[in-house]
Amino acid sequence: MDGELAPLFARHAAARTAGELLAVAESFARLGLLLYAAEAAVQVAARFMASGEPRRATGAETRAWTLMRSCQGARTPALVGLSLPGLTPRQREIATLAAQGLSDREIAARLVLSVRTVANTLYAILIGSPPPRAAAENNCSGPGQALDAADWAAPAPGTTAGRPPIASRHDHSGAGAMDVRELTNLPTPDFTYDPSVPGACVTGVxxxxxxxxxxxxxxxxxxxxxxxxxxxxxxxxxxxxxxxxxxxxxxxxxxxxxxxxxxxxxxxxxxxxxxxxxxxxxxxxxxxxxxxxxxxxxxxxxxxxxxxxxxxxxxxxxxxxxxxxxxxxxxxxxxxxxxxxxxxxxxxxxxxxxxxxxxxxxxxxxxxxxxxxxxxxxxxxxxxxxxxxxxxxxxxxxxxxxxxxxxxxxxxxxxxxxxxxxxxxxxxxxxxxxxxxxxxxxxxxTKMVGVRGYLAMLPAQPDLEYLYSRNGYMFPRSDHVVMGGTPDWDKEDEDLNPAECKELVNIIAAAFGRAAPVPMPMNHIDHPGNRRLVDPRLSVSD
The missing domain is CATH 3.40.50.720 (NAD(P)-binding Rossmann-like Domain)
Structure with missing residues (x-):
């Protein structure tokens, strides 16, 4: 890493624009130099504010604050007076506990809040600012264990419960698209399912x-x-x-x-x-x-x-x-x-x-x-x-x-x-x-066509607070976790098919590594040969 430091410090000294400073900050963080990264992030915030972009300035300040917290309260002249900007007392309290490494559930228990409230609050605080993962072993002011690009984007190995993704910058491609980096994995569903249980398999047209x-x-x-x-x-x-x-x-x-x-x-x-x-x-x-x-x-x-x-x-x-x-x-x-x-x-x-x-x-x-x-x-x-x-x-x-x-x-x-x-x-x-x-x-x-669909109804799982659309779809509700994905065109009967329902569950479970991969059936919503599910006159290209 020593060979990288001199050129990086030179880049930092020469950087003038927010983009140049942002790249420097990420390079410092990648090398584990989180305090230098925090200083560069403060400079990024100043550039954004000067150019009339207060939202992006707030995101950069938030990033700097998170980096600084990773260094256990260290201060340099550039970081004196830095605090998490624009927050209510409750938001600041939640953010401080999160920066100390507490999970959403631990924060919720300490502050007597719901886990969802904590997750939503952190999402609101951090949107627009993808912080690196805080690690106590990082050397904040000098060479230490390097962080690669995945440390900015990926969750800690083995984690399953956590916060929603944190958004970073607009890239203006597609329908209002944004780059996003994640903090931790969201909970994995329990795919235990018996299609023979009454009500576990549903058919509709x-x-x-x-x-x-x-x-x-x-x-x-x-x-x-x-x-x-x-x-x-x-x-x-x-x-x-x-x-x-x-x-x-x-x-x-x-x-x-x-x-x-x-x-x-x-x-x-x-x-x-x-x-x-x-x-x-x-x-x-x-x-x-x-x-x-x-x-x-x-x-x-x-x-x-x-x-x-x-x-x-x-x-x-x-x-x-x-x-x-x-x-x-x-x-x-x-x-x-x-x-x-x-x-x-x-x-x-x-x-x-x-x-x-x-x-x-x-x-x-x-x-x-x-x-x-x-x-x-x-x-x-x-x-x-x-x-x-x-x-x-x-x-x-x-x-x-x-x-x-x-x-x-x-x-x-x-x-x-x-x-x-x-x-x-x-x-x-x-x-x-x-x-x-x-x-x-x-x-x-004569223009009416029946499109039959099967739904697998798994027991309710309150920890699942997201919708999922891969290998079919999964909608956790208060009564059941609903899994579907079979548009059978020109089918009007409502006969139950437990094997189809079980297959729906297995296909989604395979995406989570909880079941062996299975071939995508022809009647599945995600099969490449299936017809579009939205009028092409209304869709938007990516």
């Missing part, structure tokens, strides 16, 4: 409509009919926005009509949210359905908020309004008993269902971030981090049903056999058709 989902109105046989179906795997994600469009169409019709009642056909998420919106127009609403909400495909959904397995020919302005209304409505319901929460989603490749939202509506979701390595056991390849929502159907749908019944909405158990049967049974002149796959027969819609 996504109501996919070729070309575009249907959201329009018509008048037939003296009825005003609004069609709202064919959303494929994006029903929950688009539900509130589509319901708002239904409400707008009905409101326009009511301007010239004395009608006071409406019939909603179907008790899945599209029917329940549409009925909720119609109540705001003062209408008496009746829901006709042959399935209870807990028996619908919506109830069987995984629950990630993402616009996937769907096509649309809708104009972009209307589509943007639908997506924005849906997302903001869900986000506003967090903490109000609807089963909605914010979650990170880790992916080895760009997630089309989220990238299209970032492309259409910049700023609605937090920017996608690049990861040098997914923060999990047995993961060595780069990937991406998204921030989205988890909507838990076993909480969300029953809550909608309870609220509707409390507002005097009537549920009628009825299986319709034809459009004529609907008109003969339902006296209401306003009909909202949310029949999903049922529209194929009732409205002779």
């Amino acid at each position: 996504r109501p996919y409509r070729k070309g575009t989902f249907r959201l329009n109105s018509e008048q037939s046989s003296g009825r005003f009919i609004v069609h709202n179906y064919g959303h494929g795997g994006a029903g929950i994600s688009l539900s509130w926005g589509c319901a708002a469009k239904v409400k707008a169409m009905v409101s326009q019709f009511l301007a010239g009509s004395p009608q006071t009642e409406a019939a909603v056909l179907g008790a899945g998420v599209m029917g329940l949210t549409a009925a909720t919106m119609l109540l705001d127009l003062g209408l008496k609403v009746t829901i006709y359905t042959d399935r209870k909400p807990v028996e619908t495909t919506s109830f069987k959904a995984g629950g990630q908020w993402a616009v996937s397995v769907v096509e649309t020919a809708m104009n972009q302005q209307d589509l943007k309004a639908i997506i924005k209304t849906s997302y903001t409505t869900f986000k506003d319901s967090i903490g109000k008993g609807f089963g909605v929460s914010e979650r990170p989603n880790y992916c080895p490749k760009p997630a089309e269902g989220l990238d299209m939202v970032l492309n259409l509506l910049p700023g609605l979701l937090p920017a996608r971030q690049r990861l040098s390595r997914l923060p999990f056991q047995n993961h060595t390849q780069p990937g991406f981090l998204y921030q989205t929502l988890l909507v838990e159907p076993p909480i969300f749908l029953p809550r909608l049903e309870r609220d509707l019944r409390a507002r005097d909405v009537t549920f009628v158990d009825k299986r319709f056999t034809s459009k004529a049967d609907i008109f003969a049974t339902a006296p209401q002149k306003i009909i909202i058709n949310c029949t999903g796959m049922g529209a194929k027969k009732l409205w002779n819609d």
Whole structure:
């Protein structure tokens, strides 16, 4: 290392820009000279502040503070007065304990906080600043054990629980991408699974409509009919926005009509949210359905908020309004008993269902971030981090049903056999058709295609607070850890297949090194030959 020091000190003396100083700081840290690295980081912060980039300046100061803490409180003239910038007393308290090497769980126990609160606080503090791993054995002021580039990016060997990744600089590629380096691995799931247990294997059929989902109105046989179906795997994600469009169409019709009642056909998420919106127009609403909400495909959904397995020919302005209304409505319901929460989603490749939202509506979701390595056991390849929502159907749908019944909405158990049967049974002149796959027969819609999917339902694991999309997908919910990834096109039966469910678990377990690798089946979501799950007109290239 001695041969590297003289040139490095010379580079430091000659460095003028923030980028040059940043490279020097990382070189010092790589060699284990953390105190020199901290001094260079302070200079980086000064350059960023002088150029009008306070956020990046704060990140550099945070890095300098973390490096200095690794040196057990050492001070040099350049570091006098340095403290972790811009924090509340609670944030400073958490950050100080973290710098001393305490884990999130240990900090939570000491401060009587939840582990999630600690992790989220540290993420908020450190975003934009990837600190190196603090190590007591590092020689901070002179040559010592060298740190290679992986020490800036990778977690300590053998660690499994820890904090979310820490973001560094924008690289302006893709959909708001950022370089990200990790602190420690996140918890590894328990893949113990018996598909023969009742409820452990679930089958649902996504109501996919070729070309575009249907959201329009018509008048037939003296009825005003609004069609709202064919959303494929994006029903929950688009539900509130589509319901708002239904409400707008009905409101326009009511301007010239004395009608006071409406019939909603179907008790899945599209029917329940549409009925909720119609109540705001003062209408008496009746829901006709042959399935209870807990028996619908919506109830069987995984629950990630993402616009996937769907096509649309809708104009972009209307589509943007639908997506924005849906997302903001869900986000506003967090903490109000609807089963909605914010979650990170880790992916080895760009997630089309989220990238299209970032492309259409910049700023609605937090920017996608690049990861040098997914923060999990047995993961060595780069990937991406998204921030989205988890909507838990076993909480969300029953809550909608309870609220509707409390507002005097009537549920009628009825299986319709034809459009004529609907008109003969339902006296209401306003009909909202949310029949999903049922529209194929009732409205002779030949564009409807069933896309069957299996879900493996593992026991709940509260320590898993992230979504995962590799070799399928994994959504830890409060009731189960849900694993899926089988879009079987042109399949409408709901027969259970325990072997398929077991295979879903094994494929994801293999990614974590907890099962032997298995060939990717043809019907798997990540098989190279499978069709795109987002309308290519809406996706964004990386």
